[in-house]
Amino acid sequence: MKSAFFEKAQRFGKSFMLPIAVLPAAGLLLGIGGAFSNEATIEAYPFLDQPWLQAIFITMSSAGDIVFANLAVIFAVGVAIGLARSDKGTAGLAAMLGYLVMNATINAILTITGNLAPEEEMAEVGQGMLLGIQSLETGVFGGVVVGLMTYWLHNRYNKIELPRFLGFFGGSRFIPIITAFSSIILGLLLYIVWPSIQSVIFSMGGLIEATGYIGTLIYGFILRLLGPFGLHHIFYIPFWTTSLGGTMEIGGSIIEGTQRIFFAQLSEGSVDQFFIGTARFMSGRHITMMFGLIGACLAMYHMAKPENKKKVFGFLFSAALTSFLTGITEPIEFSFLFLAPLLYVVHAFYDGLAFMLAHIFEITIGQTFSGGFIDFVLFGVLQGNDKTNWMMVPVIGVPWFFLYYFTFRFAIGKFNLKTPGREEKNEAEMMEGTERAKAILDGLGGKINVKDLDSCATRLRVSVYSTENISKEKLEHTGAKGVVTSGNGVQVIYGPEVTGIKNEVEEAMGEND
Template identity: 30%
Template sequence: MMTATHSQPQQSFFKRIMQLLSKVGSTLMFPIAILPVAAILLRIGAEIPTATAFARVVQTITIKGGGIVFDNLHLIFAVGLAFGFTKDKRGEAAFAGLIGVLITTFLVPFLVKEIYGSINLGEEIVVLNDKKEVVSRTLGFEAIFGGKFNAVLGQNILTSIFVGALVAWIYNKTNTVELPKVLGFFSGKRLIPALTIIAATVFSIGWAIIFPWVAYVIYAISKALSDATAVGETATIGTRFTRASIMGVYGFINRLLIPFGLHHIPNNLFWFQLGSWAKEGGQAGETVNGDIFIFLSGVAKNNPGGIFQAGFFPMMMFGLPALVVAFAYTAESKEQKTKVIALFGSAALVSFLSGITEPIEFAFLYASPLLYFVHAVLTGIFAFITGAFGIQLGFGFSAGLVDFITSIPKSMAIINESGFTGASRVFANPAWIIPIGILTAATYFFVGKILITKLNLSTPGRGAGVILQEEGQEESQTTSSSQLSAKGKQIVKGFGGWDNIVEYNNCSTRLRYVVKDGSKVNEEEIKKAGAFGLAKMSDTSFQAIIGVEAESLNNEIVSHIGEEL
């Protein structure tokens, strides 16, 4: 009895944590959504010839247009998260988020100097005067972070996430507070900026005590990764194997987190935080952080960027589209084969072109967790193979054809400027993604076909996974005066109706809804509306996997709240 009684609160706590992390992942999509365009501008700008004055102006405008986004990510994340975490998505929260992050940007580095100015984290041998003088210096936080001291401690994305969440919490708790008449001007939403100033100042004091140690751990991990993943003239067989292993393990873990919607959390660390590299065209000592930015904006020579990106291209461009072919091949009838192709053919094309994979993954995740686990293993294996070849590729959005093409010039620049010779130079060529991808496609198709047929899995077109004719939509169109589309109506009905839905949110591929009563959510109804799957994050939090139209569908639903269904 005690075990059962004790486990229920633990389970409830776990579900609340999952729901919170899910909301964090969803809200992170606000600032992340602008990165693809900025990345494309950077890549296009880097390839513009500068033979004429006009061309140089065009190049500068293009590069600066993209660079300004990456240079101010701490502001963008704080504003985006403060806005995204609020219940009513009001601009006052975004404004307060900007105030909060400006305060922490300047206060935290100053306070760290005051608190830890004389701390000793070890000593470093420094060679001066053309190797004629050798001295040792004490390593404190300023010495370790060097010219990036202010950026590391005051302009990092992790701090911005906490500031954005803090501001949103203040907003949600106090935006309707009424003060006495003498202070009436500050009532309601005008109170938020004032409280933010106080809260951000107090937060900065506590954060200045805690965060330097967090930054030091990240620095140590980054240094270890940098040393372990050297490229070009400093690379060895051992470092290449280590590099490939890291890519493989990360690819495997990344796929395992997809069902829970938690993949954005480690992605944020690996893509935007870990690692440091000299900025291409930057001032002396100016660096960029995170795998995406190191690849896009870092100096090409010995650039280690792409370690957490290149391994996804074989799976996203070739593997999952081939699995869709296996679904169609193993469908139980000609009619079902046609329906599988009609429903998932576009999802396969989107995966190939843009790297959006969730519509395919959720089509078989719940039908066969084993098949999904095999998919995660295969992702890791082919990510390892990509790393073993020494291929370096990056993306601004995801590992699809568009990002593959736009990242080839930088990949070749790294090869040409990093001292690659012989076999290393040959195998590091990004063109090898094509034959690796073909091998990936063949493996996914045959492994998928064997597992589906031998284990009689209910994948799309088979058993419980047969695709039914959508019913009831035409009737709803003729009997209702609502302007909401039939698909939107069926989604709302599937979530239990207007009265049952508490929060309407979305990311790039999912509707993320919170409901009053989870028992009223009808997964089959939602799937009939065209959803590829439904993920239950807690008793009241659900995610419907829609695909690239998730945002437009959510906007449509929100604009018709309360209308007759």
């Protein structure tokens, strides 16, 4: 029972690696482009206001932003493809369709009930534009739910047989159909339950404001828990943009919200130290993003299996660099969130502590949208230590690096967590390229026994001179899910990756000819 659970958990976690792989590059583009094309940054540093420079930064920002703006649908498709055991393309297409139908259903209900908010009020009521559809902001959570639902439907119905007059719609073709109808029901359910979830998130603000340093810890903890699911915007935006984050008179005007106050002070110029709300609701991010998670990446690299270290180095390094420079942490967090949820809770608690320490030591470094090195330099170092107390960030950050490193290293080893590079591989998965191709040929009785080789969607179709030389056991060791013989024809079932396998076998057959 326990083994089966961990096997499923590992498959679930691995299904996230496909969408995760695109995030570091997108994060660098968005982080660098967004930071240097931001109006507040340009106003503070006029030398950046060059048309050719801004053209580059705006393009970079747009290229990265489109990925993060559509993260939910990317995860819907990625989870469905990653979990499906066969016919993965159909699962991905069905998930995409399901996500569209779910949000279109929510949009229709909002319209019918008169609850569709005007554009300027969407953020206040938890609505947003998703692939051109105004819907509830369910974030990555909504995408993951669609992906899981699609996988379940695909696993259950991808071999369904319908009456003869409906036979064309049987099997794989049935999956997009049943997913679309199921997504209507899912959209209705989310319309009913999601506003209550949003309301709970909104209501936490009052508790945080009233509880001092402990409230700051709670703020950071909740913010980190909500982050990977894309729900953190609902939580922190009121602190950054409304009176919940503080009120101050600047230049004869009343300014509300931590971020607005910080940039108003930045424009004013004559300030001894920036608003303390900046320490409560912003500055703690730098400690975690520039130091803590870098230690986590190093720990995961050191705990990877020796034969996998080279393979995971590129991903972990780019994810760490993205976090350090831009403050975008999803590539790192998704790599262990579902494989080690308890470890993620510890990470969220550490992040809360980082916010609390920033509050205690009055570190008042503002930010455009995240807490990486770029914002640290622009709105911390270059503003002077007297105004921001930025020197405390590395003072706290270095111990934070080691805190994360040793925590992650201990937990991974103690509980054998399947973080990147520690996945169990069966014999077939360990075979690659030529080695697997030669093993397949050996199972087919050698290339001298192969008359003709082709493939369909999921299986090798082989004509042989003699089926007596076929070894099903050897073929199954190469990852085959089944072997079917009929006359001199052999079908070796692998799944949708069979095209690549066929090419490998053809190359092996051509050697020394």
